[in-house]
Amino acid sequence: TAIRRAIVPANLMDAVSTAVSTRLQKITIGDPAQEGVRMGPLVGRDQVADTWDQLNRLKQHTQVVYGGTQDFALHSGSREGGAFFPATLLRCDNPLTATLPHEVEAFGPVSILMPYNNIDEAIAITKLGRGSLVGSLVSDDPLEAQQIVLGTAAYHGRLLVLNQACAKESTGHGSPLPMLVHGGPGRAGGGEELGGIRAVKHYMQRTALQGSPTMLTAVTKEFHPGSEQITTQVHPFKKYFEDLQIGETLITHRRTVTEADIVNFGCLSGDHFYAHFDEIAAKDSLFGERVAHGYFVISAAAGMFVEPSPGPVLANYGLENLRFVEPVCIGDTIQVRLSCKQKTYKDQRPDDKKPTGVVEWDVEVRNQHDTPVALYSILTLVERRLP
Structure with missing residues (x-):
């Protein structure tokens, strides 16, 4: 065709x-x-x-x-x-x-x-x-491309924007690719397939769940904020992958943020943004006073929940969905809740020295008023007892 x-x-x-x-x-x-x-x-x-x-x-x-x-x-x-x-x-x-x-x-x-x-x-x-599987736009004008794509996207399942920069590597008009949605609205049939992991979901049933956070945590095997927390005498970072329970929680000690903390972190990182260092300018900022660096807050939080001695936790795997909700000012006191949110078994490769799994932790940093100041998830690589 x-x-x-x-x-x-x-x-x-x-x-x-x-x-x-x-x-x-x-x-x-x-x-x-x-x-x-x-x-x-x-x-x-x-x-x-x-x-x-x-x-x-x-x-x-x-x-x-x-x-x-x-x-x-x-x-x-x-x-x-x-x-x-x-x-x-x-x-x-x-x-x-x-x-x-x-x-x-x-x-x-x-x-x-x-x-x-x-x-x-x-x-x-x-x-x-009135609807097409795919359209190709050949243009070297970004503003023209923006106008046409926004004006025609609703009538296409897929759009190819072609110019000199991508012409040699282009797969051509209409070529189905597994990571792109294939299908179109209206006269194109209204169907949809492919689209990366979305393609798998076409063959799966979707069911809405309602319930208390504790019940949803039990059913989904994923920690939901507000559910019952499990606390033990053993630090979660000292437990093997199999021993960790969803919802297992550590509540840390408290730490009061000082002016010296802000100055030292700024000098170490090179971040001398006025809201952290200039008291006069900070009064006219969104915060009305000097505030701690957001990255100092999560660095301090890590220092509060990390167990420093050798153990099953092998590496920090990543950080996701970070939000700074409230500023932390000089004299504020912070505390951290660390909860085991989700566990993912990891296949052992031939060159892996130890069998492992990925543990996602739900982290919430609160101030002395019990108000959240930072929310995020961290991923750790944790050793398994058994292959």
């Missing part, structure tokens, strides 16, 4: 018609197993007949630029027994009033050139198709 509608600047219609026709003249039709053949047959004789029918309908509102007749050169194969169809280029000079070029799809090597005079007109012409 060819690109159904090619929307080009009105002043370039003749040049594009000539250029495309010249390229089409070089396409040899025949048995694709033969040397030199560039285009093979359609799926069968029924499709050939249907494509001719659709082409004849399209001719009512278009003019033939190239091809479009049954008298076409065939490099190899049988004209009577095969399912060959000529590459055909049409043009529709009044795309805003003609209807058939937008409604009829030949499902064969048939493409229609349509002129536009400005961006709004191009968008309007695109929308007349």
